[in-house]
Amino acid sequence: MKAILALEDGRTFEGESFGHTGTTTGEACFNTSMTGYQEVITDPSYRGQIVTMTYPLIGNYGIAPEDSESKGPHVRGFVIGELCKRASNWRSNQALEDYFAEHNIIGIEGIDTRALTKHLRSAGAMRACLTTELSTEEAIKAAQDAPSMEGSDFVKEVSTEDGYLWEEESRQWTIPNASTGQVGNYIELPPVRHKIVAYDFGVKHNILRSLRQNGFEVEVVNSRTSAEDVLAKNPDGIFLSNGPGDPAALDYIHAEVKKLIGKKPIFGICLGHQILTHAFGGKTFKLKFGHRGGNQPVKDLRTGRISITSQNHGFATDQETLPEDIEVTHINLNDNTCEGIRHKKYPIFSVQYHPEAAPGPNDAAYFFKEFADLIDATKAQTNA
Incomplete structure (x- = not known):
């Protein structure tokens, strides 16, 4: 037709x-x-x-x-x-x-x-x-x-209504290899190291799989969950997921995330990164045509390392509006927009792209381990 x-x-x-x-x-x-x-x-x-x-x-x-x-x-x-x-x-x-x-x-x-x-x-x-x-x-x-994307709140349409513990299949599929001792089609999961709460703003399943593959037990909560309710669960860390729409339209989420700053280690991806931007007091803006695909080059300003990344976003952090206690850690080499930030005092960081990328590339997969290591360091400092 x-x-x-x-x-x-x-x-x-x-x-x-x-x-x-x-x-x-x-x-x-x-x-x-x-x-x-x-x-x-x-x-x-x-x-x-x-x-x-x-x-x-x-x-x-x-x-x-x-x-x-x-x-x-x-x-x-x-x-x-x-x-x-x-x-x-x-x-x-x-x-x-x-x-x-x-x-x-x-x-x-x-x-x-x-x-x-x-x-x-x-x-x-x-x-x-x-x-x-x-x-x-x-x-x-x-x-x-048709309604404009600017000012839209699609998070309320995609977030889970009821919280849940992620228990779906999370093992990585692989090919048996006798020389390495790999005898089955799956790589077995490591033991749980940390229990975290993940805000669902439109979370991708492969993010949850990747978190479990890195030793996290993940309790998923909906986007309207208060900071008080999250902290009452006493998680080791808090994860802010990806999601759709205009991050500037999510005032009710910014307010709750702001209350979590300094309370627990926090890691944000994509929309989670943009929500942290607003919680820190910064602003976001709409990109002309966005970054969507698996071939976006990103530079780590701390190491000079360049990764090819998977991205899907139409808004970006305005780095000029970030307060002094926020460090820009990554930039997009195509247009120099902000791709990552880190708090200089608290154990909080975020990236604009997708380290869990499926089908790939996997250059940025190390961020999940970095989150686990950050929680370990925070625990050690607290217990010192």
């Missing part, structure tokens, strides 16, 4: 729909990853967005349930160059087209994703409408009438 992608500035693209039919609106953005479309689709950070994949062929390895980053898809729509009609993957149990039909997600294929991406790079991420039922003029109007 014919489908139309209309942008709020009047630019339109025509293609063929797959999955669901109907009309949806959201912010049009693009992701440059060559693999990982399932992780993108199920990442809660994409709530409210119509995502374009720049890699031309999508769907070639189908859908494997254990690779999902949440319980279901969060994208408002999906834009690709070509849909692979037959998946080739022994782990797959469903085609992408069928997955979208099951979850009422509209996809469009057969458009010039290169032209769309170049347009969004020049004009910026913007509101869009994806439809199989509206005229071109109606679709443009629908895009223009």
Whole structure:
């Protein structure tokens, strides 16, 4: 069936729909990853967005349930160059087209994703409408009438209602290797070293898996949990997760996180990093087209080390607004925006990118160990 992608500035693209039919609106953005479309689709950070994949062929390895980053898809729509009609993957149990039909997600294929991406790079991420039922003029109007990403609070839509202890499968899959003594398909988990509380602002499952792989027992709480309730659990540390929307719109979260500063070691990723920025008294701003993909170069200003990182965010920390007791530790080498901060007095740090990246790259995976070591050091200092 014919489908139309209309942008709020009047630019339109025509293609063929797959999955669901109907009309949806959201912010049009693009992701440059060559693999990982399932992780993108199920990442809660994409709530409210119509995502374009720049890699031309999508769907070639189908859908494997254990690779999902949440319980279901969060994208408002999906834009690709070509849909692979037959998946080739022994782990797959469903085609992408069928997955979208099951979850009422509209996809469009057969458009010039290169032209769309170049347009969004020049004009910026913007509101869009994806439809199989509206005229071109109606679709443009629908895009223009859609809510703006600025000022949006999608965290309330994706955060868990009830807290829980993460007990899902977290072992890393591997290939047996007799020379190293690896006899099974999984690397066994280490014993629990630390018990932490993780705020769910739209947490990805692989973050929770990575935390468990590094010796953490993780109790997940919803985004509205008070600082008093978190501290009453007496955790060894506190984790602030990724999530969707405008970090400046989350005043009720900033206030609670501010109360936690200096009380426990804290580690934040992506939206968690931006929330810490506001809790410290700084500000965030909207990037022109965001950082979304698995090839973002980041420099550690303390060591000079450069990592290739996975990122998914449309807002960034304004480092000029940070107070003097906050150190900028990492910057993006493409645009020099802030990618990491650390408190000079308290055991608190955060990064804008994703050290748990699935399917990768894994250059930044060491941050989970760094969090565990920071908790160890804090405990030693407290007991000294």
